[in-house]
Amino acid sequence: MTNQQPELPLHWLPEVIDFNAELASIFATANPRDRWEALVALSGRRLDFIQTIKLDRALSKLETLLDVPASARMKVALIGSSTLDHLIPGIRIGALRRGLLVEAWLAPYGQWRQEILDSTSGLQAFKPDAVLLSIEATALVPELPLDTSAEEVAAVINTKVDEIVALWRVVKEQLGATLIQQTVLSTATPIFGHFERLVPASRGSVAAHFDFKLVDAAAKESVLLLDLRTAALSVGCQTMTNLMLWHHAKQEIAPTATPWVGDQIGRILAATRGLSKKLLVLDLDNTLWGGVIGDDGLEGIVLGQGSATGEAYVAFQRYVKSLSERGVILAVSSKNETAIVEAAFNDHPEMVLRQSDIAALEASWGDKPTALRKIARDLNVGLDSLVFFDDNPVERDLMRQTLPMVAVPEVPEAVERYIACLGDAGYFEAVAFTGDDRQRTTQYKANSRRRELEASTTDLEGYLRSLEMRLTVSSFAPVDVPRITQLINKTNQFNVTTRRYSEAEVTSIMSNPNALSFAARLDDCFGSNGIISIVFGHLITRDNVCVFDIDTWLMSCRVLGRSVESALLAVVASTTRRAGAERMIGHYRPTSKNMIVQDLFPRLGFTAVEGPPLRDETIWEYDLNGMSEEAPNYFSLAVDLEPV
Structure with missing residues (x-):
């Protein structure tokens, strides 16, 4: 029997048609800036493990021949208790996907404490911009006798978390680097079944308690999280890990999962450099509701209670509204009449999103790339900060060809998958949440009124x-x-x-x-x-x-x-x-x-x-x-x- 691990698909990305041909064309490109942009473009396709490694090798060969701005370069150190070298291609390509060129440095196996505490270590000499601290569960979470009391378990966990916090402070004080702590990815099989979490000293209970304390400490110390524990809920822990490879090579993350895990890390690194997207541009018909409002009328669109599909559209609108509340700007680009669109936002009783949530609304019969240029101009944001979400594959293809700097997720046919598509893509990855973020839509709509005043003066x-x-x-x-x-x-x-x-x-x-x-x-x-x-x-x-x-x-x-x-x-x-x-x-x-x-x-x-x-x-x-x-x-x- 073979121990085959399933690939973790980057399902929100468009498929690559002919990877080898596209890779060969990059080597044939002479202009350093064009070569860099072609590498970024290819990384934006749905690559598997082997393709990720090949693209990373090409990136390494061409690295000195690329025109990359200094602000797009980043030095990242990987430190941990398990084998991490196989993660580097995934991290570099995940970062490349967001326009970031990562130079990675790997600490010697298991030397995470020594590298941080030794002032003459390789870590100190590397002077990273960011440090990923990846410590697997057995090195972090102590194994205690099952009859250990809850109070004793808490005392042990507090001591272990305090040790980690002390290391965080050394990294920040001596290197000034952004610190990313991986949460505990526990693979231990419960020995009590569903009763596991109710036994204070069980592996599952200790891991959950430790994870809670670690996250609480990270919030207080301004440390970022690579929250693989939460991320694994959507893909399954067993698809991310391979116990055979753990026992043979101490690889906590399965090689086949590295493109997905690398993308998780890449989006955090990009967010620290301000490369997360700012603005979500939404289509309307069959995107925010089912049907075509111009043909079906306000009362004929599928939205809200009464059908599973209508409820799925409401759920998607709720998710989008939550993005707005945390600072993502919302806009609409629809081939429609403005009055019809405004009636939907203002008059339909099941609409979760209202016109007040939308910073810019473009309803016209022109092409959508032109509409997005106008939205970006009106809101004074760069086109590279936009995400275009449209159910129509023809519109998506046109946008990718016309405005390649705009992020265009591969929207699934099933509306109930819309949230996963947008959420899993990580376009709006955050590293902070401020008062200004909460007021973002209000501020941009106020800017629109300022421009109206300026135009009249x-x-x-x-x-x-x-x-x-x-x-x-x-x-x-x-x-x-x-x-x-x-x-x-x-x-x-x-x-x-x-x-x-x-x-x-x-x-x-x-x-x-x-x-x-x-x-x-x-x-x-x-x-x-x-x-x-x-x-x-x-x-x-x-x-x-x-x-x-x-x-x-x-x-x-x-x-x-x-x-x-x-x-x-x-x-x-x-x-x-x-x-x-x-x-x-x-x-x-x-x-x-x-x-x-x-x-x-x-x-x-x-x-x-x-x-x-x-x-x-x-x-x-x-x-x-x-x-x-x-x-x-x-x-x-x-x-x-x-x-x-």
Whole structure:
């Protein structure tokens, strides 16, 4: 008998037609940027274990011949108690699928404590951006006598979790890396059957208790989770593991499962770099309800109680609404009449989604790629942040060919599988949940009203005054660290350096006595935009003069064109001058997306620094002597900064 493990299919991805031919065409491509984009495109197909390995080998061979921006490169360390090397191709291709090039480093087998605690270890020398700590159950969860009391079990588990937390803190303090902890994937067969969890010292009960304590500690320590325990509920633990290979090679994850597990890890890594999608564009007919509303009428569509299919559409709408409530922007692209669509959202009693949940609604008879371009333009988001969900395979194929940067899941025929398709794809993977996320749809709809006001006003200064803007600038605060980190890692357009930082690194900036930080919130007559811009840098000595060296200056695209940068500069300049600085230094590092700030520094009065040119970077200087501290007169300012 053979121990064949089933493949875990990436069911939301379109199938690959001729993998070998597509791979060969990549090697034949001469342009480094085209080659990179072709690799990303091929990774976006439904690849099996062997194809994943082949694509990873091709990636390794071509790695030095690719045009990959620095912001898309990431160093990831794998540390654990089991064999992990077979996971690397899956992780690299899972990350590639999201436009991220991962350089992986693997700790020696079982040396997870030593690598973290030894200051001269390979881990310390590698200086990773992220660390995956993958410790299997037998190394984490102690095996106790079955008559051990619940109190004794709790004491042992608390001690073990405290040991893990201590290691987390070492990683964050010494490396400043994002830490991803794998949850316990228990494969132990119950010895009590369904009574297992009621015996405190049973393997199943101890594993569940330990998992709960570990997750609670991760939330308190700002550690991310690779929650394989939960993920396994949808695919089955036995399909992810292979006991024969565990006993022979200590592989906790079966090789056939590595494309799926690698995708789980890849989506977390991408989310830490702000590469998760932002906006879900939905079709309507046979996507949010059954039938064609233009033909069947409002009363004829299949939705709600009375049929299994109608209830499945309601369940899908509930799931989509939950995505909206956690910060995913919703839009609609439908070949329909606007009045008919609005009637469905506003008048159908079984609709869960309402028009107020939709940030942009495009109902027309034109092609959908054009509609998506308009949605992206109106909401001021990049096309690469969109997910297009449509039941029609012709529309999906057209979108993939016309706008390849838009994510297009392979929507199943059965509506009851819609939630699994969208959820399993992980397009909207999160690494934080902030107050701003909860207000996302409201903020984007308010932006639409601002644009309407702007379109009706011929005088720009009059328009800006009519917004009644209030800019509040404060130092970085602990409560804002998740939102600040989120902005740092997902802002690409108005971002002068596109440097990326983890929560641990942002926290260390706050405690650095030579660092100055500024977080700007913007409110206006339409509501609050939340934190929309940050600046931070360091006071250094250059040519015997105190200088404020700007490390990062970024701003949300939602508030472009309102002169926020001029108002913020006035606050930064006056504050740094009070701190003893005589000059400010700004850096511009061009990327494919931040061209809108290529003239930011000269536009604000900085002058170019003469000297040997730096690779892909220009340096700008601002003389703080005699500078004006006045912000544009259409802002009211509130400044709450730490004393300098």
